[in-house]
Amino acid sequence: MSRRTLPPCPSSPNCVSTFASAQDAQHAIAPFRYRKSRAEAKEAVKAAVAALPRTRLVEEDEAYLRYEFTSLLLRFVDDVELLFDDESKTVHFRSASRTGYGDFGVNRRRMEEIRRLVEGKL
Numbered sequence: 484m485s486r487r488t489l490p491p492c493p494s495s496p497n498c499v500s501t502f503a504s505a506q507d508a509q510h511a512i513a514p515f516r517y518r519k520s521r522a523e524a525k526e527a528v529k530a531a532v533a534a535l536p537r538t539r540l541v542e543e544d545e546a547y548l549r550y551e552f553t554s555l556l557l558r559f560v561d562d563v564e565l566l567f568d569d570e571s572k573t574v575h576f577r578s579a580s581r582t583g584y585g586d587f588g589v590n591r592r593r594m595e596e597i598r599r600l601v602e603g604k605l
Contacts, residue, residue, distance in 0.1 A: 487547055489564050489577040497586035498579035499594055512594055515574035517605035521546065521567045524605045528565060528574065531600035535593075552593065559583065561590060574605070 492498035492510040503510035517524035525548065532538055532550055542549040550563040559582060566575045578590040 487566060489566060489575060492577070492579060495584045497583060497590060498577065499591045500577040500579075501573075501575040502577070512576075512591060514576065515598060515601060515605060517567075517572050517574060519605060521569045524572075524574065525567055527601050527604040528597070531597050531604075532563075534600060535596070554589075561586075561593070563593070 489500060489502055492500050492503055492507075496509050498510055499512040500510055501512055501514040503512070505511055515528075517527075519527070522545075525546075528548065529540070532540075532548075535552070537553040537555065539551045539553075540548065541551050546567045546569070548563075548565045552561045552563060553559070554561075559580060561578060561580050563578045564576060567573075568575060576594060578594050580586045580590065
């Protein structure tokens with residue numbers, strides 16, 4: 484089975500990814516760590532994301548989640564992908580706007596909000 488990866492962020496400042504290098508500060512963000520089983524960590528993340536508005540789970544497998552977040556006013560769609568790496572007990576993720584250039588920090592704030600919601604539950 485091929486191992487799933489997340490695409491790199493584009494050069495535009497409307498994406499954050501745990502796979503961006505530390506030298507790429509506008510895109511880099513720390514992953515989530517988990518201590519529980521992968522299944523429990525995934526359920527905790529799903530519960531946290533479900534608490535956020537205008538969110539739709541569009542794809543899921545045992546180690547992957549993909550969501551669509553729709554903005555309130557202009558109905559822009561952002562894609563959030565999460566990968567659960569059981570070897571390192573790490574949740575890698577990418578949050579990116581589908582359209583436009585800048586996002587006014589929305590993708591980073593969203594992922595930090597999810598981090599806050601899952602803190603102590605992973």
